[in-house]
Amino acid sequence: MDATVSTHWSRNRPQPTALARFFDNKAVLVIICLLPAVGLLTVFLTYPLGLGIWLAFTDQTIGRRGVYVGLENFEFLFTDPIFWNAVFYSVFYTGVATIGKFALGLWLALLLNEHMPFKSFIRAIILLPWIVPTVLSAIAFWWMYDPQFSIISYIFVDVLGWRSENINFLGSEWPARWSLIFANIWRGIPFVAISLLAGLQTISPSLYEAALLDGATPWQRFRHITFPLILPILAIVMTFSIIFTFTDFQLVYAITRGGPVNSTHLLATLAFQRGIPGGQLGEGAAIAVTMVPFLVFATLFSYFALARRKWQQGEGND
Amino acid sequence: MAFNITRRDFSSLGAALGAGLAGAPAFAQSNIQRRDVPAPNLAIERGATLRMLRPVRFVQPDEEVFRANVARFAQQHNIQVRVDFVGWEDINQQTAVTANTGAGPDLIIGFGDAPHVYADKLIELTDVAEYLGNRYGGWKTLAQRYGKRHGTNNWIGLPFGASGGPLVWRQSAVREAGFQSPPDDHASFLRLCQALRRNNKPAGFALGNAVGDGNGFANWLVWSFGGKLVNEDGSVGINSRETIAALNYLRELYPTFVPGTIAWGDISNNRAYASNELFLTSNGVSLYFSLKNDPATRPIADDTQHTLMPKGLASVSPMAGLTLNAMVFRHSRFPNASKALLAFLLETEQYDPWLQANLGYWAQPLNAYNTSATWTSDEKVSIFRDTMDTEFYNGYRGPITEGTAAANADYVMVQMCAAVASGQATPEAAVREAERRAQRFFRRR
Numbered sequence: 001m002d003a004t005v006s007t008h009w010s011r012n013r014p015q016p017t018a019l020a021r022f023f024d025n026k027a028v029l030v031i032i033c034l035l036p037a038v039g040l041l042t043v044f045l046t047y048p049l050g051l052g053i054w055l056a057f058t059d060q061t062i063g064r065r066g067v068y069v070g071l072e073n074f075e076f077l078f079t080d081p082i083f084w085n086a087v088f089y090s091v092f093y094t095g096v097a098t099i100g101k102f103a104l105g106l107w108l109a110l111l112l113n114e115h116m117p118f119k120s121f122i123r124a125i126i127l128l129p130w131i132v133p134t135v136l137s138a139i140a141f142w143w144m145y146d147p148q149f150s151i152i153s154y155i156f157v158d159v160l161g162w163r164s165e166n167i168n169f170l171g172s173e174w175p176a177r178w179s180l181i182f183a184n185i186w187r188g189i190p191f192v193a194i195s196l197l198a199g200l201q202t203i204s205p206s207l208y209e210a211a212l213l214d215g216a217t218p219w220q221r222f223r224h225i226t227f228p229l230i231l232p233i234l235a236i237v238m239t240f241s242i243i244f245t246f247t248d249f250q251l252v253y254a255i256t257r258g259g260p261v262n263s264t265h266l267l268a269t270l271a272f273q274r275g276i277p278g279g280q281l282g283e284g285a286a287i288a289v290t291m292v293p294f295l296v297f298a299t300l301f302s303y304f305a306l307a308r309r310k311w312q313q314g315e316g317n318d
Numbered sequence: 319m320a321f322n323i324t325r326r327d328f329s330s331l332g333a334a335l336g337a338g339l340a341g342a343p344a345f346a347q348s349n350i351q352r353r354d355v356p357a358p359n360l361a362i363e364r365g366a367t368l369r370m371l372r373p374v375r376f377v378q379p380d381e382e383v384f385r386a387n388v389a390r391f392a393q394q395h396n397i398q399v400r401v402d403f404v405g406w407e408d409i410n411q412q413t414a415v416t417a418n419t420g421a422g423p424d425l426i427i428g429f430g431d432a433p434h435v436y437a438d439k440l441i442e443l444t445d446v447a448e449y450l451g452n453r454y455g456g457w458k459t460l461a462q463r464y465g466k467r468h469g470t471n472n473w474i475g476l477p478f479g480a481s482g483g484p485l486v487w488r489q490s491a492v493r494e495a496g497f498q499s500p501p502d503d504h505a506s507f508l509r510l511c512q513a514l515r516r517n518n519k520p521a522g523f524a525l526g527n528a529v530g531d532g533n534g535f536a537n538w539l540v541w542s543f544g545g546k547l548v549n550e551d552g553s554v555g556i557n558s559r560e561t562i563a564a565l566n567y568l569r570e571l572y573p574t575f576v577p578g579t580i581a582w583g584d585i586s587n588n589r590a591y592a593s594n595e596l597f598l599t600s601n602g603v604s605l606y607f608s609l610k611n612d613p614a615t616r617p618i619a620d621d622t623q624h625t626l627m628p629k630g631l632a633s634v635s636p637m638a639g640l641t642l643n644a645m646v647f648r649h650s651r652f653p654n655a656s657k658a659l660l661a662f663l664l665e666t667e668q669y670d671p672w673l674q675a676n677l678g679y680w681a682q683p684l685n686a687y688n689t690s691a692t693w694t695s696d697e698k699v700s701i702f703r704d705t706m707d708t709e710f711y712n713g714y715r716g717p718i719t720e721g722t723a724a725a726n727a728d729y730v731m732v733q734m735c736a737a738v739a740s741g742q743a744t745p746e747a748a749v750r751e752a753e754r755r756a757q758r759f760f761r762r763r
Contacts, residue, residue, distance in 0.1 A: 147578020
């Protein structure tokens with residue numbers, strides 16, 4: 001056996017070429033590796049966002065290039081009752097729907113965490129409302145809330161005979177608002193439930209066993225073991241949920257288009273209505289920009305209020 | 319006005335027409351009178367290639383006939399023409415981009431106001447328009463309004479047709495209420511609606527965010543009392559005694575409606591009418607055809623009549639049609655070919671089959687086509703013939719501007735009416751709110 005077949009063996013590593021040295025340079029590597037990510041973010045995130053913010057300070061319409069008008073759009077919006085109504089409803093919608101989704105979602109997660117027959121199958125079924133494209137479920141709700149053809153009205157009027165006329169879900173302010181909130185909660189529960197279920201399953205059973213030995217009641221076990229341990233995941237899920245709800249568009253647009261008389265406009269639907277069908281791009285952009293402070297506040301709130309635990313940052317116990 | 323006819327409703331008819339097109343034309347012969355006047359001398363550029371946009375068909379034969387017409391033009395002049403059909407919601411945006419970038423299609427058939435918004439990006443079509451007007455008995459009032467630049471005789475658009483939304487009503491229900499047909503004055507019309515309601519066969523008009531039906535009803539209401547959104551000089555004129563009278567009338571009229579019309583979209587009245595929940599409304603011809611072509615609803619169609627919206631205080635029925643308006647862009651390298659194509663499409667050999675293919679959904683802009691077989695094929699459709707014989711248009715009585723379209727799309731008039739009907743606002747407050755919103759759309763820039 002001849003182990004030294006190689007004819008060109010030398011003690012020293014050959015001098016790398018200039019190209020190789022160039023690519024071995026750490027600074028160059030950093031730039032090259034970052035470039036795709038930075039490029040994508042710039043083109044698809046920073047530029048549109050910047051353009052949107054710029055448009056908010058112009059009077060651009062669809063069909064005409066705008067000029068810089070300073071805060072004119074915002075000054076108009078702050079005197080516009082329709083805008084303030086949209087601010088109110090966006091906050092109300094987000095607040096009520098989030099509370100509803102988390103109360104019911106947490107409850108559902110706790111139920112799903114129990115042992116029961118067909119566990120996996122049921123868990124899969126639960127996800128359905130969330131998997132169905134929003135527009136489809138919105139159209140289903142649109143039919144259910146229809147003034148003439150609502151299945152709910154049909155049951156109450158024609159089957160049970162409890163009412164003499166159809167329920168007018170979308171015909172006046174508050175019923176329309178609650179109807180949309182109900183649809184949003186229905187759609188949002190699975191996301192919350194499945195996410196919290198994942199959190200529940202990371203809790204070690206030994207903690208519950210220890211609590212049982214100490215004679216803890218179910219409520220005490222929930223209050224002192226379950227709840228603190230899923231709080232971190234709760235905070236993350238809530239942050240996402242608040243952002244999704246606040247920026248909701250499809251449900252409202254498909255079911256009411258902001259009606260009756262603008263009472264169910266969210267900031268997102270109002271921005272679209274003014275910007276695209278109404279053609280007032282500048283004003284629409286201004287409405288969209290006013291959502292940013294709300295979203296930053298909501299994110300910071302759920303992050304700091306719910307998630308500031310020392311152990312989360314890798315230090316001792318709470 | 320419903321833009322919501324489904325293909326299913328027309329599939330059988332479409333198949334019949336489609337089959338007919340392949341061989342001899344399947345269309346009835348119309349007796350269109352035209353004069354021989356010299357055509358404008360348009361030297362078609364050699365090797366021209368045209369690109370055209372238009373809104374998508376609402377029945378299959380629309381597209382087939384249109385494509386066949388265009389193909390014939392291309393063949394005759396040995397040039398290339400490409401037609402793209404664009405969704406109704408997108409055509410305004412695509413027109414805007416085309417106008418602003420100075421690139422893209424040579425010509426677009428858009429909606430009524432577009433040529434007025436982009437007037438300085440378009441070439442004048444006066445020679446073609448005058449030729450067609452002379453040849454075909456003159457342009458109708460609405461066509462002149464949408465075709466000519468405000469206050470001039472210079473044509474910047476060539477209207478291709480308009481779709482109207484008159485009253486659609488059940489003969490049996492109106493008779494039962496003690497009327498032969500819907501009356502023309504406000505007081506009697508109110509009595510009719512009250513009687514319909516008593517008989518549990520109510521009327522109903524969309525007051526929700528429905529671009530077609532909602533605006534159609536709100537405009538009718540205000541116009542029929544002599545009110546208007548915009549004054550002749552372009553200033554906002556909604557805050558007037560007439561508008562307030564109209565809204566006070568609505569307060570009496572609205573309780574006679576079937577419940578829920580404040581939440582209605584463009585399709586809602588079609589569904590309610592087809593299921594015997596609604597007996598008088600306003601809509602385009604599509605509702606009638608979808609009823610007629612479905613055996614299950616055929617009896618409703620047989621009982622259905624169309625009449626113009628009540629005149630009220632106006633001298634003619636205050637209805638505006640949604641208008642197709644063609645324009646040629648200045649950036650086109652083949653302006654003559656573009657103009658020649660538009661003129662070609664409006665000549666009898668092309669236009670009449672197209673009109674018939676649309677079954678009355680679009681009504682002609684030129685008087686001579688009043689005798690088209692379209693309007694005799696079914697007497698219940700004949701009322702749509704005169705859709706363009708009206709002095710009313712969206713944005714009446716001011717010049718047509720981008721504010722016109724924006725106020726329409728933002729439901730300024732509809733929401734003024736809905737706020738009063740639902741009791742959320744007094745007529746005075748609702749009018750002031752509409753004025754505030756309209757002033758922003760019509761502000762000078």
